[in-house]
Amino acid sequence: MRHTWDEPAGDMEAATFARILEGLRAFSPPPKVFFGGLGEPLLHTSIVDMVRQARMLGGKVELITNATLLTPQVSRGLIEAGLDVLWVSLDGATGESYAEVRRGGTLDGVLENLMAFRRLRRPAINPMPALGIAFVATRGNVADLPAVLNLGRRVGASLYSVSNVLPYSAEMASQTLYGSCLWQRGDCPTPYTPRAELATMTMDAVTQPALWDLLRREADVVYAGVPFGAGGNRCPFIERGSAAVRWDGSLSPCPPLLHTHVSVLDDRQRLARAWTIGNVNQDDLVTLWHRPEHLAFRQRVQAFDFAPCLHCGGCEMAETNEEDCFGNTFPTCGGCLWAQGVIRCP
Numbered sequence: 001m002r003h004t005w006d007e008p009a010g011d012m013e014a015a016t017f018a019r020i021l022e023g024l025r026a027f028s029p030p031p032k033v034f035f036g037g038l039g040e041p042l043l044h045t046s047i048v049d050m051v052r053q054a055r056m057l058g059g060k061v062e063l064i065t066n067a068t069l070l071t072p073q074v075s076r077g078l079i080e081a082g083l084d085v086l087w088v089s090l091d092g093a094t095g096e097s098y099a100e101v102r103r104g105g106t107l108d109g110v111l112e113n114l115m116a117f118r119r120l121r122r123p124a125i126n127p128m129p130a131l132g133i134a135f136v137a138t139r140g141n142v143a144d145l146p147a148v149l150n151l152g153r154r155v156g157a158s159l160y161s162v163s164n165v166l167p168y169s170a171e172m173a174s175q176t177l178y179g180s181c182l183w184q185r186g187d188c189p190t191p192y193t194p195r196a197e198l199a200t201m202t203m204d205a206v207t208q209p210a211l212w213d214l215l216r217r218e219a220d221v222v223y224a225g226v227p228f229g230a231g232g233n234r235c236p237f238i239e240r241g242s243a244a245v246r247w248d249g250s251l252s253p254c255p256p257l258l259h260t261h262v263s264v265l266d267d268r269q270r271l272a273r274a275w276t277i278g279n280v281n282q283d284d285l286v287t288l289w290h291r292p293e294h295l296a297f298r299q300r301v302q303a304f305d306f307a308p309c310l311h312c313g314g315c316e317m318a319e320t321n322e323e324d325c326f327g328n329t330f331p332t333c334g335g336c337l338w339a340q341g342v343i344r345c346p
């Protein structure tokens with residue numbers, strides 16, 4: 001995605017990171033720190049020390065990597081630094097399918113690094129850091145998912161996160177596993193939508209055809225007391241009280257608003273313009289967190305009274321996050337794929 005935008009890139013400076021740590025000390029209990037985003041954390045020459053400093057705050061620390069640079073030396077450093085969870089992007093179970101998604105990477109090299117990481121962890125029932133596998137599913141690799149789970153067991157993974165791909169081109173949009181049919185399946189039931197409540201059933205050759213047919217219908221389906229497709233109109237970042245800080249210190253309420261980017265749904269492009277609250281180099285983290293416009297935005301998102309742009313897409317307002325037909329002004333979230341449960345971050 002970074003090849004499609006006109007935005008400078010860089011490494012976070014030590015002074016900026018120190019400002020973040022200073023701000024985090026004011027929060028109780030200590031919040032979780034997650035190293036990740038649209039970049040590779042292990043490229044930063046000070047990443048092991050940054051993990052160590054973050055862990056000293058007392059909260060959990062997680063990091064996501066493609067594991068290409070996860071040498072035994074780096075693994076040992078992350079383990080000794082107290083990292084809680086190491087997430088690894090693993091999007092294929094064969095060399096060919098992996099290389100199709102991770103251009104320039106090799107599956108054999110990644111698996112070799114992960115086996116070394118497993119050997120270096122102290123033996124325990126729940127060895128630390130925990131290892132998680134993040135899989136981005138497309139039409140080209142979804143058949144690899146069972147095999148990826150098997151690879152995960154081989155390298156000692158205990159956590160798995162499966163997301164759809166965020167397409168930023170027409171070619172990538174053709175590889176998505178969702179589309180307009182997703183929004184017609186009852187994810188947003190109305191008072192006139194039929195409701196079906198199902199008890200827990202064994203998923204086998206007998207039940208699968210009938211259950212699949214029911215799920216495809218325009219119905220509000222509740223399975224074992226849990227609404228099916230209930231991930232819509234809820235921001236995972238706002239609900240868990242998070243914020244995102246860019247390499248230059250700019251702070252946003254969520255990763256999707258950290259960078260201006262284009263995504264594609266079916267044949268429509270949507271430009272999401274970045275929105276930042278301020279910069280940790282100019283204001284402390286507590287001030288930015290409590291800034292009135294930040295609090296007001298979080299309240300708007302929790303109410304989620306935005307136009308259903310992904311369900312509708314019938315006007316030009318759906319092509320940006322500037323405003324919507326409900327009268328909401330920038331930034332609007334009705335077209336956010338994260339808020340509809342389509343894209344998930346570990």
